[in-house]
Amino acid sequence: MTSHPTFPTPADAPIGVFDSGVGGLSVLRHIRALLPQEHLIYFADSGYAPYGGRTEAYVVERALAIAAYLTGKGVKALVVACNTATVAAIKAVRAHYPELPVVGVEPGLKPGAAASRNGKVGVLATVRTLQGEKLLQLRDQIAAATGAQFLLQPCPGLVDLIEQGELDSAAIDALLAGFVAPLVEQGADTLVLGCTHYPFVQDAIARAVIAAGGRDVKLIDTGDAVARQLARLLEGAGLQRPGSAGHPPTLHGYTTASADALASAFRTLLQLDVAVETLKI
Template sequence: MTASTAPNASRLPIGVFDSGVGGLSVLREIRAQLPHEDLLYVGDSGHAPYGDKSQAAVTARSMAVCEFLLTQGVKAIVVACNTATGAAASALRERFSIPIIAMEPAVKPAATQTRSGVVGVLATSRTVVSDNFNRLVARFSSAATILVQPCPGLVERVENGELDSAELQQMVDDYVQPLCQQGADTIVLGCTHYPFLVSLIQASAGQQVRIIDPAPAVVRELQRRLAEQHLLSNNTARGQVAFWTSGSIQQARFIIPQLWQDGGAPDIRHWSS
């Protein structure tokens, strides 16, 4: 039985996962746009970062997390991780029958919105070598010059709860300023961890540079897919949210409340696979 054929399927929760806590930036957007949906979030922090792992390793972890979410009865899964999207989205869609909504760096809107004709993309090292990402860049390279900047180290800083320090600002400067010096007036956040550093990125780029977070577009696609299959919740109450981590529960209880900021103490549990 699939989510779409189960009794009261619309009342089932939406599963969301990331290599760690970065996907909370997407979860917050889902919460804002679909406040009546129940949400289950898995941060695979015990295996983070995904960005320095092979495609096979990232696919294996993505499969394991999705299998777990299915045991929790989810009606759809959001892959809130650009690295997992590039490595595993196709395989996940082949294996699972429920809707799988994945991230896509906002290269298309950036290419249409740039005034200078130059777009910068900040991403993990694994994302920038993925076939999906490179096909995306190639598709819009005739509309704009697209500069791709790998950003090793930023995911780990966010995972550790370091969101604002002089050392981190210098690291951000090292990644952002070369893009601006080459004329980029639009910068795409190609990793779900990076929205938590947007103030540092904007400070480095300057207010005249547009920063694009793909999360709102991803949630619009989620809403469209759920509506198409009659899976949007008809709850009138605010949805419930539960969190799992495969890493340190103590670290999760430290960092998740900082990033989630939805009021109250979040329900955080440990999961291992």
């Protein structure tokens, strides 16, 4: 049996956040807003992205490799800021690092059902996320409990465009029209953004809803729920960094692709200047 080192997790240690690319920055934004005193490490696995069309074994391998790197940096908690990686790999990550709080991201089916007025909830996500056993079981449980109907819509190619910085373009509008219109036509009054990349094109999704004839359609982003769950786990373990700590919080970025591209994403998406390093793992 493989043994894993136990890392110290003092309150001053950083929190590790990772995604297949820049989508997890939407979660990082909520974490920084709720826990502004915390040190953070963000890891974008852009060299191996997107995860959405990959096999489960592939995603598990990448998630464990990144988790190993981040635990080697002494993180006190891990945030799997990727819906696909959460569905495929969070069980394996937790099994490998039982000493660490590990928070995942799941499509907001429960808040979507609660927000819907007519019980028809569209779920926009990657192919891999929508095929995951965990999501399908959750769908069935919530549907049985609430009577909600979940309309699952895979969005191939959308992550790729967002990674390329196409946030407000004719290409994004054209792609989203094909994903959103069928949901509006089926009567969905709530759309769940089931990938951490998608909040960055929320305005374009809203335009697609209007173009399809939709009105008063709610969009559900679960990034805030992830941040609140992280805060609860840190508080319960006595690991929250005090706001009066002696030195300001730090934010470091790492990527398996272009450091310049991730640094640009930090500036464009979060208005932050962050030093980024490229790694090969």
